[in-house]
Amino acid sequence: MMEEGAELINRPFLDLRAAADLLMKLYEVKAADIEEMKSFTDQNFHIKLDIPITVGCSGNERSDQFVLKLYNSKDSTDGNRVELAVNTMAYLSNKEFCCPQPVCNKHGKLVHLEKVSCDEGNTGNNGKHGLFLVVLLSFMPGQLLSSLDPMPKEVIVCIGRKLAQLHKILEASLVGSADKDCNLQRLVKDFEDYNREKPSTYCSGEWSLERVTGQRHLLDLVDDTRLRAAIAKVIDLYEEHVEPVRHLFKKGIIHGDINNDNVIISKQLESHQPSNKRFIVSGIIDFGEAAYSCLIFDLAVGLSELVLVNGTSAAGRFLQGYLSLNSIPDIEKKLLYYLVLVRYAQRIMLSLEAKPRDPLNDYIMQDVENCAGLLLQLLQMQKGEVETIWNI
Known part of the structure; x- marks a missing residue:
């Protein structure tokens, strides 16, 4: 007792x-x-x-x-x-x-x-x-994506393809298709019912990108005045450019936390060269942030995490893989820049909020400094310049 x-x-x-x-x-x-x-x-x-x-x-x-x-x-x-x-x-x-x-x-x-x-x-x-x-x-055998350094280009493309595959299975529009999947229909309905019961969370946790509009109070946790001002600007940009059109975005059940510790890779023999092995994406784990939300939010989270570790060129390869299986509406594609900034802002604020509750857990503050540096760097660049680098 x-x-x-x-x-x-x-x-x-x-x-x-x-x-x-x-x-x-x-x-x-x-x-x-x-x-x-x-x-x-x-x-x-x-x-x-x-x-x-x-x-x-x-x-x-x-x-x-x-x-x-x-x-x-x-x-x-x-x-x-x-x-x-x-x-x-x-x-x-x-x-x-x-x-x-x-x-x-x-x-x-x-x-x-x-x-x-x-x-x-x-x-x-x-x-x-x-x-x-x-x-x-x-348990999914293999190794975490985070163990690869450097990360092969083909693996980054493969991650984009895997996320597109996930979205094609869980996209809400499939519920009304000719060959209805009753199980998906029921699952989407359960998410929608949850949305109605708890509209303030949009059926998502605190890490969901749309929650950033209610997280301004966390700015007080950021000691660096320059970084605090930058994060405040990111929230302003989201409210100005993204929130007014969010209702137009394609919806579905999303993973919510595609990052290097939630992607499993393994080695596979190449058929044309049996002596060689190449890495493939063998699975996705940790659906703790799964939500009924905007598919583009999932894409932005994955893109931000890959850029954080592999540099800006990784974005183009990731999008190449995704677009090989699924489309991105132009209105959503042009907002990826703002959404990636939001992801970095949230990682900084929510990590600072969580650290006092578990001070011995070093994993909480992992990559926060890099997030801050990238956020400041991307804000200094022109949006069009970033989109050119990302092949948008």
């Missing part, structure tokens, strides 16, 4: 033993090996089993590696949103899109809310407790 008045902690705090016990409690499987993975504000554990178990709805697939994910307390207060994200992964898996497959717990549910006291985690959280949503996902 948790003591009355115990402090609620946001980030899950289980140690390896407690995570293994939770796995047994909810899924009735024993971990042969368990390792904590890096995460922003959630907690993820890589699980290996001695005996493979069934994953997916077909019953034909089995796996012995999984990720036990505990959502932070803040996100766990909105179980409907997390369930939508998990259901999106389940739908994509059934469409043979490479992403984690959620596993039902012993209660037949994909998501479970677990009460955790300090006694079940590490002793550094005495007097604290948490309410965390728990899911078990199949």
